[in-house]
Amino acid sequence: MQSSESIGAKLFTINTGLFKLDGGAMFGVVPKAIWSKTNPADENNLCTLAMRCLLVVDEDRVILIDTGIGNKLSDKAKPFYHLHGTDTLHHSLAKHGFTTDDVTDVLLTHLHLDHVGGAVDNDNGTLAPAFRNATYWTNEEHWNWATVNPNEREKASFLKENLEPLKDSGKLKFIEVRDGVQFSRNIKLFFVSGHTKAMMLPLIHYKNKEVFFIADLVPTAGHLPIAYVASYDMFPLQAMAEKKTFLQQALLNNYVLFLEHDPINECCTVKETEKGIRVKDVFKLTDI
Template identity: 65%
Template sequence: MKLHTIDTGFFKLDGGAMFGVVPKTIWNRTNPADENNLCTWAMRCLLVEDEGRLILIDTGIGNKQDERFFSHYYLHGDASLDSSLAKSGFHRDDITDVFLTHLHFDHVGGAVVREGDKLAPAFKNATYWSNEQHWEWAVNPNEREKASFLKENILPIQESGQLKFIPAEDGFKFTDNISIKFAYGHTDAMMLPLINYKGHSVLYMADLLPSVGHIPLPYVMAYDMFPLKTLREKKLFLTEAIEKRYILYLEHDPVNECCTLHQTEKGIRLKETFNLKEI
């Protein structure tokens, strides 16, 4: 097995929304905001070579939306999905599986491309993986969350016939080396891959833990649909990460790819940060 970091660029989101009830005087120390109160965040995906399969976990925001849409998110950086795949020696046509942790636009946008006046899967040879519970949640969204579930990012996947569902069963074995954990606070039935890699357990955190700045338990995003559920899930997941010595892979941290945790007198805190290639 090999793991490859796939950087797809940076975007900006409101700092207050990203940290919920935590005051700016506190979160601004770790994630400094610009003059518009916006913080920079990564869209860091993961490529897994596993038993003849090439599995891409999440796809970034993509490039098919219009200028007005992108003006809200200030995309920047030199990396793209295609350039990062090429850096690892691959092309999008090599991808056998696209694993979508959830269907918010910054995770699924790159899964679909615009070809003239049509929308089509960006990975023509891949099977796309979601779960039925989350899919139904996304295609029939609530009023609060529907701005994150864009039909043009989602429906073409199903219409292509390339979509398959994973059972919403915690611990489901996606491959011999990848099992799936589920979290329900950020959005319904978000999937977190737990990967056995070089004798380590690497947990892809998606939006349960966006960055090292979110490690303290009360640091919960205002974007989360069920913040008290997120609070409970964070405590369970992060405690387990300490007990089982997980390496946490961070999708949105603008600086840090991976981290480990430890228990301190102040609670669960950051132990180390490092890049994936250092494992």
């Protein structure tokens, strides 16, 4: 019989809805004739993207990785994101038998609005953490990047209404920026800075496999080619180098990649081809 330690954590996919972004922005210098084969655009050149989070039950901790965009976007901002779909953070938690009160930890890969928005609720005009029993985790390097003097390209993604209530709650804590730092028994964290400074990537032991929550390092399966980096990446050459490194590790160790923004593919493994590392198999967590 396998021990609970060898089997690892319990994982639950938490879908929080869909949104749209400009396809050219999502793929940078890659021509539309190429990227549209994997990520088709609508008549306005917008690609549909998921906001797929992950709930991890690890011993006595219930850890939510990212929170989606939430439900408090202003009327002015909503047209830019084209929110749609029937999934919500609360409904997806309930589907698996959880409520917001059950969550002990909220691990935020980074503080862009589509990852942190659901961490704060607007309760009749009062902003407060959505998970009242949880500790919220980021790291000091990224927090300062987002709040002290955010750059002109990125500051529109760092909304005060998503960040200040977390700080004011006294429940915000910082993680040491060190690759392989142990967050919980079955979660180790790795750090990359091409997309944004000190983005955190959890590697989770699950059913004798390693599931890599790859966040915006590889937003969709269509972004696996090294040169396919988004215009949203602050340091594209660094993002390419980091992607190359982590995909080589995924290939070597047969990691399962958990895709946060792919509207179709939840998870994939990778293989080496004559064109580089590409998708091997696609599947859902429940198929593991």
